[in-house]
Amino acid sequence: xxxxxxxxxxxxxxxxxxxxxxxxxxxxxxxxxxxxxxxxxxxxxxxxxxxxxxxxxxxxxxxxxxxxxxxxxxxxxxxxxxxxxxxxxxxxxxxx
Numbered sequence: 701x702x703x704x705x706x707x708x709x710x711x712x713x714x715x716x717x718x719x720x721x722x723x724x725x726x727x728x729x730x731x732x733x734x735x736x737x738x739x740x741x742x743x744x745x746x747x748x749x750x751x752x753x754x755x756x757x758x759x760x761x762x763x764x765x766x767x768x769x770x771x772x773x774x775x776x777x778x779x780x781x782x783x784x785x786x787x788x789x790x791x792x793x794x795x796x
Contacts, residue, residue, distance in 0.1 A: 713789035716766040716782055718759055724794045726754040728788065752779060755786050 702796040710721035756763045 709744075711790050711793045713786055713793065715785045715789065716763065718763050720755065720757075720759055720763075720765050720791050722755055722786060724790050727751060748780075748783070752783060755783060759792065 708725070711724045712719060712721050714720070735762070744789055753760065763782065764774050765777075767774045767782060
């Protein structure tokens with residue numbers, strides 16, 4: 701089995717007003733994806749949280765503040781949208 705070429709240079713993207721340097725392969729992890737797709741909700745949340753951490757790294761606090769709503773909460777829906785937006789930008793830039 702041949703190994704496919706892996707882009708390992710961080711990709712810079714901006715989502716929700718936060719500029720991040722993201723590992724273009726952050727989601728290329730079978731175990732992470734397996735946790736996200738498992739029937740066990742706590743494993744799925746942990747997997748998603750690990751993906752969020754892999755994206756944000758040192759800017760996690762900034763990202764959470766940018767996503768915080770007027771009630772002081774960070775809606776999970778906003779976090780999901782943020783991860784999707786980052787993923788789309790990274791994939792577009794990785795494949796350009």
